[in-house]
Amino acid sequence: MKLQYVCDKRTVARKILTMILNFSFKNYLSFRDAQQFSFEPISGKKELGPVRVAAVYGANASGKSNFIDALNFVSHFVRTGFAAGDAQTRIPVIPFLLDSNSINDDTEFSIDFTSDNEKYEFSFGLNKNEVTYENLVVYRSKQPSLLYDRTSVNGMQSIKFGSSFTGAKKQLWDITRKNSLFLSAAATAGSTVIQPAFKSLAYDIKHYDATRYANELTEIKKLFIKGDSRARVLSQLIKFADIGIDDIDVRQAESVFGLKEPFVDLKDIPEEARNIIEEDFKWSFSYDLFFHHKGVGDGLWFNSNQESEGTKAALAFFFVALNSLSSGTLALIDELDSSLHPTLLRDFVSLFSDPETNPNGAQLIFSTHDVTLMTRTSPMEEVLERDQVWFVEKDSEGTSQLIAAMEYSPRANENLGRNYLNGVYVPLPNPSFHQLMAQLMKEGADING
Secondary structure, X not given: OOOOOOOOHHHHHOXXXXXXXXXXXXXXXXXXXXXXXXXXXXXXXXXXXXXXXXXXXXXXXXXXXXXXXXXXXXXXXXXXXXXXXXXXXXXXXXXXXXXXXXXXXXXXXXXXXXXXXXXXXXXXXXXXXXXEEEEEEEEOOOOEEEEEEEEEEOOEXXXXXXXXXXXXXXXXXXXXXXXXXXXXXXXXOOOOOOHHHHHHHHXXXXXXXXXXXXXXXXXXXXXXXXXXXXXXXXXXXXHHOOOOXXXXXXXXXXXXXXXXXXXXXXXXXXXXXXXXXXXXXXHHHHXXXXXXXXXXXXXXXXXXXXXOHHHHHHHHHHHHHHHHHHHOOEEEEEOHHHOOOHHHHHHHHHHHHXXXXXXXXXEEEEEOOOHHHHOOOOOOOOOOOHHHEEEEEEOOOOOEEEEEHHHHOOOOOXXXXXXXXXXXOOOOOOOOHHXXXXXXXXXXXXXXX
């Protein structure tokens, strides 16, 4: 089944807002050295535009989550670094910690992307105390145009504006703290020239934790209460998933453990924060999701506490797909296969690869251990293509490396999944683990004392 009805006329008519092209970074978490990720297509597919899907494979603790977190850090720091801090706020960046030098070096990021059909290049470096450089370039023709270039020398910060930067300048620089991005400060102050770049980085990159989906379920409740058309689509999708559910609904909850109002004293909390807490509490506890199960006769409705985690996870990721595909945003999902059945996982990933279900150019980056997505048993079975597969490996010094499958020059019909399991691309977990455990079990007397 294809989600051919997820986009209304307004959505189809809108321009593609954001497309990530390239992302590089260094000295972040387990990645000490410079890493390069790209959504650029392989030769012969350039007319199709940027790649829509990237899957990241690697052993446990190899650094897959850290790569996804690096891109999420950029979005989060752009969005909140100025508004949520003050002059004394430490920047929450973690450099590589397993040598004596990297902890004193800057962490650096660079990202190429399109926004409103214009290409931007944004880069910055930082440590826990300050942003040490920041640069934003826009392509309004084939030639780059500088918007601004910020530097820091011996703690003295300065900024240079290009001719493409229109509007207020000095006032915006005056409010920029050394521990925040100029991009964030200028956007907060209402500068229009950088709004497309700010919006794309701050709000068009969405991070999801596949093992936690309470936020998505809360948003789904709101769709039903407000009569949003996406609620109807979700009902159709959950029925089609063939997991025994033929309808979903949202109803007033009787109570949770007998509570009808927040169980903490909010009187000393500022009014704005109190209103947010009360609103979240209302949607989390005052309303509940109900699932109708097929059965003898009319079947039976189960509330969310009675429903399986698998059903709720599937519903949450249907919601993620709807949001991303209809808005054309980038979804970052860590351990996607941890919450979805392999069949649903294949369908979910395929939604982003198919132009019919992804007319707005939404992109997906996810980590997984599911090798079947890149295993070729027939031309129709393979979900991932060569330029959609990435590997992460960690060396003896504890440093992670991000490697594109294309670096191994795989043939067009190469069975990536089989080769990956055979250790052709990156080392697999130590195969002697089984033998080691067997030996330990033979020494059971010593283990048991």
